[in-house]
Amino acid sequence: MRQDSLAAEDPLVDLFLDLARIPSPTGHERSVVDFLTTRLRGLGLEVEEGEALYPESGSSAGNLYCRLAGSVPGIPIMLSAHSDTVPYEDEALPDPVFEDGVLRSRSRSVLGADDKAALAAIVYALEQVIHNSLPQAGIELLLTVGEEGGLRGAKISNVESMAAECGFCLDSTGPVGGVIVRSPWQKTVSAEFIGKSAHAGVVPEEGRNAVAAAARAVAAMKLGRLDDETTANIGVIKGGEAANVVPDRCAILGEARSHNQDKLEKQVSAMIEAINLAAAGEEVDVELKVVDEFHGFDFSQGGLPIDLAERAFKRAGIETRRTSTGGGSDVNVFNLMGLDCVNLATGMEKVHTPDEYISAESLHQMNAFILALVEVARA
Ligand SMILES: [Zn+2]
Known part of the structure; x- marks a missing residue:
């Protein structure tokens, strides 16, 4: 059955569509950061915003940081994604549509699944954890701005002061299950x-x-x-x-x-x-x-975030594979700052182009992965 854009009847897809409709090219993340703040505060969480990265832009915002204290012993984790997108071609506004199980943009604008698919999966998973009182060992969110502008938000982030023992960035292309163990x-x-x-x-x-x-x-x-x-x-x-x-x-x-x-x-x-x-x-x-x-990183010999990610994918029934990348992302900065982090594929494809797309299935797989990760991080 054909599903149309405005009534996906799938709260995760709806959340993604809400995020994708809000324009947030680098330096203009204000509206999407406000949306995320409201949504997270609605869960009763305290949300802190860092300094605005591009104060001259008029719609700039800072990194969002939010912590859910652990309810059981285990390994506290950090989940990260970025709220900015690349600029839109011809200044076309995002016009996301959900058709036949796939999310894409009807305009010349990018869809912004890079990295709003990850934002949606993370926020939705956190809502499930809180609403269902799922036991967890501590979850911190770091939602950065300015990633596409040279990892600038990550570079002024506070990962050193976080309680998390390792982190997971959801910001790579390829099918969900991809674990990026090396970056140059x-x-x-x-x-x-x-x-x-x-x-x-x-x-x-x-x-x-x-x-x-x-x-x-x-x-x-x-x-x-x-x-x-x-x-x-x-x-x-x-x-x-x-x-x-x-x-x-x-x-x-x-x-x-x-x-x-x-x-x-x-x-x-x-x-x-x-x-x-x-x-x-x-x-x-x-x-x-x-x-x-x-700075690159190399977890090809394993490491805490790789171990947890692979166990979580297994638990979620998602095939996992290790890959390397030739590019850099926030994860390079976090590793340099001393927090062992791994980057994960989110299922987004053809990013940075008007043909960008992601399937609803990928969103759900990411969501299932995060919930499994919360489980495997428990002692
Ligand atoms: Zn990205």
């Missing part, structure tokens, strides 16, 4: 070559060509997939003004990632060396910047 370390590399401009036809010898230096640097770099755990890329090159001017400025922007920190250091050093040699060769100056974009 990443650094960005940027360089601005500064030469000297001159008329290219009249006095080229007086010029110092910044574009030639950048080209030489990029040509000397090993890029692409360097081995099974390391990648590198130059994604931006910008410089010059006219065909008849020796260009005095050219900037390049790139990155390197590896699951192995030594390999990452080696690759970044090689990129820096290529940049410096090229600058020297073209007799231009160079300003270099290397930024630690995110």
Whole structure:
């Protein structure tokens, strides 16, 4: 039977639709954070909001933190998801629809299942825990803002002061049951070559060509997939003004990632060396910047969050599998801050595009997983 958008008659799907209808691109999370706060306070929970991340935006909000004290001994856990989405194409507003068991957007906007599917599953599970007085060993929620803007909410979060012994971020693509055990370390590399401009036809010898230096640097770099755990890329090159001017400025922007920190250091050093040699060769100056974009993690040998997640999936009757990712998310930041966290697949697909979708079944599987997790965390 075809089910239509407004009356899903499924409280979890309804909750997701409510969340998905509220626009919340990074920096404009105010309305969705208010919605979540009201819903959590309605459960009798205390909710704290951190400092607004983009105060200049006018609709900014902060991370939400909320704790349910444990009623039985066991392992206190943290559940996390982010409330922002990527920006909407052509500023189209979200128009979520539920058809044939699948949630998608009718507009050019993303659906926002990344990461509102996780928000819905977490909040709904918490409602079930409270309404049914399910015994639990302590549950903390950390619902971040600014994830899509460079994990900025996570970076100012308070995970160090949380009671949780481990955490679960629900923020990866792929079928529910996917446990992301490895994520790479990443650094960005940027360089601005500064030469000297001159008329290219009249006095080229007086010029110092910044574009030639950048080209030489990029040509000397090993890029692409360097081995099974390391990648590198130059994604931006910008410089010059006219065909008849020796260009005095050219900037390049790139990155390197590896699951192995030594390999990452080696690759970044090689990129820096290529940049410096090229600058020297073209007799231009160079300003270099290397930024630690995110720290990786590796739970491929196991660990508390992996153990609990796999036991919970088993209990919920959901097939589980370990995977690794080439990307970063809030979970990288939490691990760096000292809370062992694992990222989990939520069933969302084609994220960051207007074709994004998720099935109601995935929402229910996530919900079942969280309830099973609460059970296995009990002593
Ligand atoms: Zn996400």
